[in-house]
Amino acid sequence: xxxxxxxxxxxxxxxxxxxxxxxxxxxxxxxxxxxxxxxxxxxxxxxxxxxxxxxxxxxxxxxxxxxxxxxxxxxxxxxxxxxxxxxxxxxxxxxxxxxxxxxxxxxxxxxxxxxxxxxxxxxxxxxxxxxxxxxxxxxxxxxxxxxxxxxxxxxxxxxxxxxxxxxxxxxxxxxxxxxxxxxxxxxxxxxxxxxxxxxxxxxxxxxxxxxxxxxxxxxxxxxxxxxxxxxxxxxxxxxxxxxxxxxxxxxxxxxxxxxxxxxxxxxxxxxxxxxxxxxxxxxxxxxxxxxxxxxxxxxxxxxxxxxxxxxxxxxxxxxxxxxxxxxxxxxxxxxxxxxxxxxxxxxxxxxxxxxxxxxxxxxxxxxxxxxxxxxxxxxxxxxxxxxxxxxxxxxxxxxxxxxxxxxxxxxxxxxxxxxxxxxxxxxxxxxxxxxxxxxxxxxxxxxxxxxx
Amino acid sequence: xxxxxxxxxxxxxxxxxxxxxxxxxxxxxxxxxxxxxxxxxxxxxxxxxxxxxxxxxxxxxxxxxxxxxxxxxxxxxxxxxxxxxxxxxxx
Numbered sequence: 001x002x003x004x005x006x007x008x009x010x011x012x013x014x015x016x017x018x019x020x021x022x023x024x025x026x027x028x029x030x031x032x033x034x035x036x037x038x039x040x041x042x043x044x045x046x047x048x049x050x051x052x053x054x055x056x057x058x059x060x061x062x063x064x065x066x067x068x069x070x071x072x073x074x075x076x077x078x079x080x081x082x083x084x085x086x087x088x089x090x091x092x093x094x095x096x097x098x099x100x101x102x103x104x105x106x107x108x109x110x111x112x113x114x115x116x117x118x119x120x121x122x123x124x125x126x127x128x129x130x131x132x133x134x135x136x137x138x139x140x141x142x143x144x145x146x147x148x149x150x151x152x153x154x155x156x157x158x159x160x161x162x163x164x165x166x167x168x169x170x171x172x173x174x175x176x177x178x179x180x181x182x183x184x185x186x187x188x189x190x191x192x193x194x195x196x197x198x199x200x201x202x203x204x205x206x207x208x209x210x211x212x213x214x215x216x217x218x219x220x221x222x223x224x225x226x227x228x229x230x231x232x233x234x235x236x237x238x239x240x241x242x243x244x245x246x247x248x249x250x251x252x253x254x255x256x257x258x259x260x261x262x263x264x265x266x267x268x269x270x271x272x273x274x275x276x277x278x279x280x281x282x283x284x285x286x287x288x289x290x291x292x293x294x295x296x297x298x299x300x301x302x303x304x305x306x307x308x309x310x311x312x313x314x315x316x317x318x319x320x321x322x323x324x325x326x327x328x329x330x331x332x333x334x335x336x337x338x339x340x341x342x343x344x345x346x347x348x349x350x351x352x353x354x355x356x357x358x359x360x361x362x363x364x365x366x367x368x369x370x371x372x373x374x375x376x377x378x379x380x381x382x383x384x385x386x387x388x389x390x391x392x393x394x395x396x397x398x399x400x401x402x403x404x405x406x407x408x409x410x411x412x413x414x415x416x417x418x419x420x421x422x423x424x425x426x427x428x429x430x431x432x433x434x435x436x437x438x439x440x441x442x443x444x445x446x447x448x449x450x451x452x
Numbered sequence: 453x454x455x456x457x458x459x460x461x462x463x464x465x466x467x468x469x470x471x472x473x474x475x476x477x478x479x480x481x482x483x484x485x486x487x488x489x490x491x492x493x494x495x496x497x498x499x500x501x502x503x504x505x506x507x508x509x510x511x512x513x514x515x516x517x518x519x520x521x522x523x524x525x526x527x528x529x530x531x532x533x534x535x536x537x538x539x540x541x542x543x
Contacts, residue, residue: 090543178543201540206467208540224539228508232468236542246543274466274537279476285512285535288519319542 040165046105048079073262080261081105083170087134089121089246090176090200097254099142105150110134111157121243160306163189172257175199181309181317187220191297200253202246203239207275209252214269222291227313235319245277326414333432335440348402349389353416362450374412377419403431410437457484459528469536472501482528489522509538
């Protein structure tokens with residue numbers, strides 16, 4: 001009995017210690033000059049100033065002497081708040097220039113954490129911050145550049161519930177996101193809340209910039225009333241992007257936000273900038289104005305509150321590829337099973353359906369790999385090479401020729417299996433894909449195999 | 453009004469349309485008097501691959517927005533520049 005009581009006492013003592021440590025931790029977090037994990041709760045109104053301190057005069061002197069900006073513009077900047085949605089390739093450059101220019105309050109929304117593959121374009125994050133909240137990382141870097149700005153990092157995904165409470169607390173919103181659903185969400189929320197939306201986007205070597213819902217100009221829906229079919233949307237992970245391209249577009253978003261906040265008008269209220277980094281061209285297309293028939297900003301709007309944007313777009317509000325399940329279990333093999341096939345030198349044909357440029361990055365250890373990019377599976381000249389190989393194996397006496405299809409993650413390989421079946425129309429073949437693709441090979445078979 | 457005149461229009465493809473068509477630009481011989489709807493339709497007939505995004509793009513003529521409409525008849529002339537602009541979503 002005594003022993004039992006002793007254990008109980010010990011336990012309550014430890015509990016008290018844990019509680020004390022938790023308190024101390026909370027206290028320490030509060031002391032940090034930067035906020036963490038802000039939610040949609042209301043912020044205190046931004047403190048309004050009507051003159052600049054001597055320090056501000058020195059710091060901003062090079063822009064203060066511009067007659068278009070001047071002290072009036074700088075005071076306006078100091079009294080303005082900007083919300084950047086997306087702390088990635090667009091959000092980083094826009095945040096750093098808004099911070100440098102002395103915007104009063106900078107909100108940064110991102111649900112995601114820093115990954116190594118972000119760093120070539122998301123230039124405010126650092127190697128030692130892999131795994132850290134992106135919004136926090138941006139706030140931390142910008143704080144070092146200009147501690148006079150108030151930073152509000154939101155480590156959350158913007159959705160139909162929190163978008164309006166957050167957006168309505170800011171003067172200008174920057175769309176620096178990476179997916180269609182959030183773009184429509186932001187557009188509608190900005191129209192409903194009466195905010196200007198400085199929208200940028202980038203992919204591969206191309207960038208676009210427009211300012212929506214600004215001085216009777218169009219909103220995103222006025223131009224693009226219908227979301228694109230999900231299968232036609234390419235993200236940076238699949239399409240690739242040169243870091244400087246979102247860098248340039250993000251800088252221009254900051255510039256337009258600074259112009260609007262300081263009282264200089266935006267140049268893109270009814271214009272779209274098209275940037276082509278390969279040709280080195282900037283084109284500007286004059287857009288139509290606000291559409292009276294627009295369902296959200298028109299004269300008789302049908303969308304007066306936020307809807308379900310993932311449903312509307314038929315796609316998730318993120319740019320992460322999710323694993324698809326197109327094929328039956330028996331049409332797939334694991335990376336380990338394929339390793340066995342290689343080790344036992346079983347006759348088979350390996351079809352890699354990635355783009356040729358991706359095969360230069362890494363390939364499975366099979367010297368006879370046939371490369372047919374998933375976009376070329378319908379092309380007869382590609383298929384005929386495969387047919388020749390099948391016939392070769394058949395003449396060796398193998399009755400069911402095994403074909404193994406591989407791609408980066410195991411999505412394209414599944415649709416490729418179906419396409420190849422239709423193209424080949426051969427009952428004497430057996431086509432399977434490698435589940436999880438090269439990522440699974442790297443994870444489960446060869447840890448030294450690169451992942452991209 | 454002459455009926456059989458044509459114009460060589462330079463067509464520029466941006467973003468997804470560039471990928472689907474497989475080229476950055478081309479020249480299309482359009483009738484000089486044409487509805488803006490037909491400008492798009494002829495483009496879609498020539499490039500079937502574009503049909504998947506036919507409702508998700510804007511057109512511009514000489515860097516001005518072009519309303520796609522059956523009733524809107526415009527004059528095209530050789531050297532005009534038509535741009536096909538779907539939105540980019542990434543960032």
